[in-house]
Amino acid sequence: MPGKTNPKLPTIERLTRSAVHYLERYSSSQNNLRKVLERRVLKACRHHGLDPAEFSEMIDKVLKRCVDSGLVNDRSYAETKTASLRRRGGSRRKIEAQLTQKGVDRDTIRSVLDDGAGTEEEAAAAYARRRRLGPFRNAADRAARREKDLAAMCRAGFSFDIALRVIDAAKDDA
Template sequence: MPTKPRYKLPTEERLIRSAVHYLERYASSAANLRKVLERKVMKACAEHDRDPSDFAALIDKVVDKCTGSGLVNDRVYAETKTASLRRRGGSRRKIEAQLISKGVDKDVIQSVLEHDSGSDMDAARIFARRRRLGPFRTDGNRQQRRDKDMAAMCRAGFSFDIARRIIDAQDDADG
């Protein structure tokens, strides 16, 4: 007895429903939505022995509809992602890297970061507080852990100067 295919072949209606369902749960850039739909099409095509490139125009059409209707807006996505990462202590470099990985255009990223009111120094202080680095360390062996704390700050995308100023601050109000 043959098993029923798990995935149905994509149609415009199915892809729109999938896109709306995804966008209800997650904020997304146009390029990221395209990747999500391409993965869905790849699974269905693998099951039905079809070529995924046959559905490329259909994916483009669905992404264009979502962009045209305002469901997807790369600038708004970049602004909200930037604000969210800043609140959690994200550096400018980390924000750029995450937005690039989601397919946001570099011009949009630069424009959003130019209008960003947060500074790397404030973000570094938040990051150090969240990770209990430098002056926020509670176990008392600050000097022994200084190099590791500096490395953590630099891996998070902060410059050496900012990392040094935060880690070497006398108390959590300095920096």
């Protein structure tokens, strides 16, 4: 294919540049950055016929550099991601699942969620507002769609009690 270049062999400098370039664009946890670097190494190793395990020590060094310099901090990543998801109406379960998927350890997740801003009811109200459920729905359709709205809230990870309070609330209360 014209325009495609062959991947170069990974070095500490190349992996560091890749990590910094990635971190300029995205916030990341330590484990997620490791996966990004491992994919880059795997691509180069496939092309050159090498074993990716040979480069694991290099990846560890690059990650240590990033952590030591403060570019990667799992706690601040979890706080930022939690605040963002809460504003959009993310439930505690959804936030836990997404942070776990990105490699943040459970203790950090629990402490961030316990310290974090916003309650579960505020997040549920934000979710209902964004999806136009319950009190944010057209008044004529509200009674007919109540069960579906409750189901949507529960699928989003909110408890039935919270979903019931938000869906049955008056528009001013929500």
